[in-house]
Amino acid sequence: MRHLILLVVEDEFIIAESLQESLEQGYGATVVGPCPSVSTAMAAIESGPTLDAAILDVNLSGERSFPVVDELQRRGIPFVLVTGYDQHSLPVEYQECPTIQKPTTAGAILRRLGQAGLNLEVR
Numbered sequence: 131m132r133h134l135i136l137l138v139v140e141d142e143f144i145i146a147e148s149l150q151e152s153l154e155q156g157y158g159a160t161v162v163g164p165c166p167s168v169s170t171a172m173a174a175i176e177s178g179p180t181l182d183a184a185i186l187d188v189n190l191s192g193e194r195s196f197p198v199v200d201e202l203q204r205r206g207i208p209f210v211l212v213t214g215y216d217q218h219s220l221p222v223e224y225q226e227c228p229t230i231q232k233p234t235t236a237g238a239i240l241r242r243l244g245q246a247g248l249n250l251e252v253r
Contacts, residue, residue: 133158133159133160134153134157134158134159134160134182134183134248135159135160135162135179135180135181135182136153136159136160136161136162136181136182136183136184136185137161137162137163137165137171137174137175137178137181137183137184137185137186138150138153138161138162138163138164138165138184138185139163139164139165139166139168139171139184139185139186139187139190139195139198140163140164140165140166140185140186140187140190140212141166141167141187141189141190141191142187143166145187145232146163146164146166147164149161149164149185149236149239150163150164152235152236153236153240156236156237157236157237157240160179162174162178162179162181166190166191167190167191167193168190168193168194168195168197168198171186171195171198172197172198172201175198175201175202175205181207182207182208182248183207183208183209183210183243183246183248184198184202184207184208184209184210185209185210185212185239185243186198186199186209186210186211186212187211187212187213188211188212188213188215188220189213189214189215195211196221196224199211199224199227208228208243208246208247208248209227209228209243209246210228210229210230210239210242210243210246211224211227211228211229211230212229212230212231212232212234212239213229213230213231213232214231214232215231216231217229228242228243228245228246229242230242
């Protein structure tokens with residue numbers, strides 16, 4: 131698998147730390163973040179390295195990550211929404227976005243990103 135630069139947007143510290151560790155150690159990815167809010171994610175997109183893809187929790191301490199989704203779509207960056215909710219509970223304009231339900235694994239997320247258009251081979 132090629133080296134990936136992945137934005138992780140997750141507000142739960144333990145989940146974010148575990149995902150970052152799995153992506154870096156298990157898959158050799160570079161993680162930008164984890165970002166716990168929309169504002170930190172937007173700043174990372176603006177000032178960070180060029181992203182290959184992003185992994186976004188939908189609910190960030192009551193704030194929704196949809197402005198980040200809009201920016202990623204504008205830039206053509208593949209992403210996956212990670213949520214504990216059913217995909218049909220998302221606002222209509224985001225129901226077609228690639229999603230995966232929590233709990234999940236880094237491997238499952240990367241496979242879903244592959245289905246969403248990220249060119250990679252996941253073991």
